[in-house]
Amino acid sequence: MRSGRWILALDVGGTNMVAALIHEDGGDPVGLRTRSTPADQGPAALADAAVDLLAQVRTVGTSGGIAANQIVGVGVGVPGAVDAVRGIVFLAPNLGWRDVPIRDLLQDRLELPVVVDNDANCAALGEWWTGAGRGSRLLVTATLGTGIGGGIVRDGRVLRGVSGAAGEIGHMVVQVVGGRACSCGSDGCLEAYASGTAIRARAREALADGTPSRIREIVQGGVERVTAQEVAQAAREGDELALRLIRETASFLGAGLASLVNILNPDRIVLAGGVMQAGDLLLLPVREEVRRRAFEASSEACVIAAAREPETAGVRGAALTFRREVLEGHR
Ligand SMILES: [Zn+2]
Secondary structure (H helix, E strand, O other): OOOOOEEEEEEEOOOEEEEEEEEOOEEEEEEEEEEEOOOOOHHHHHHHHHHHHHHHHHHHHHHOOOOHHHEEEEEEEEOOEEEOOOOEEEEEOOOOEOOEOHHHHHHHHHOOOEEEEEHHHHHHHHHHHHOOOOOOOEEEEEEEOOOEEEEEEEOOEEOOOOOOOOOOHHHOEOOOOOOOEOOOOOEOEOHHHHOHHHHHHHHHHHHHOOOOOHHHHHOOOOHHHOOHHHHHHHHHOOOHHHHHHHHHHHHHHHHHHHHHHHHHOOOEEEEEOHHHHHOHHHHHHHHHHHHHHOOHHHHHOOEEEEOOOHHHHHHHHHHHHHHHHHHOOOO
């Protein structure tokens, strides 16, 4: 096994948690493990599950030849607003958390230094370090899942803003009049149109009036079971309604990204999340919409691509966050 130091990394999602060992210089994750997140059982239960998962990963690593003393600490990504300096999650709606000192909760149990950051920032940094954003000078990432997480990485550094809340791409307003309600309390946000949750809601509304669609057959009549995944499948099979839903999603996403291209002039935008299962059916019209709306020079300078290994971007980024903060002593 490689010499040098290894970092235990944990990516806590609203649905699943992913853990792995990552070498301080990058490379493939070792001992990758996933389990469901006990999201509604409180911070102590989640800490128990995390400690258990990390113990499994550590065992795989040490059986594979990594010495225990090569494992130097833990990087954690959490879905919420994080005070990274104090290691406190001050608001995580998906977990029902407010002011949870997650770093101390984990540090006491693991007896290793722990660093905590927002999951979208970790994913953005992971894409920049060893993913589809590698080598980018100004990278924007968006994860289209239950919500829309975003991150901006400039010269390898996450753009945090003055209170650590920058990069909330999902809450860019794309519909000013009569916009759909958003989870943030506002309306007309990109997340209310292009997240998995939004596509699901729009699909159900479109199906409610009895329009014939392949989607109905895929979910065997159970329209309440429709998700973005079935919409993508029906679209691939040429279903008119599903294709319309994907085209509309592309219009909103493309409009939002065009604004980002005009404002930030990034060289790369990397898209991840379950919604990207639609593949080129979504990606091609998104690129077209950005080209149509954004300044030509900015649009030409920007590559819009799908993430390559989105399921591990979070752990890779959490590990790099740890390396910088603890091993190198800066953010
Ligand atoms: Zn919003």
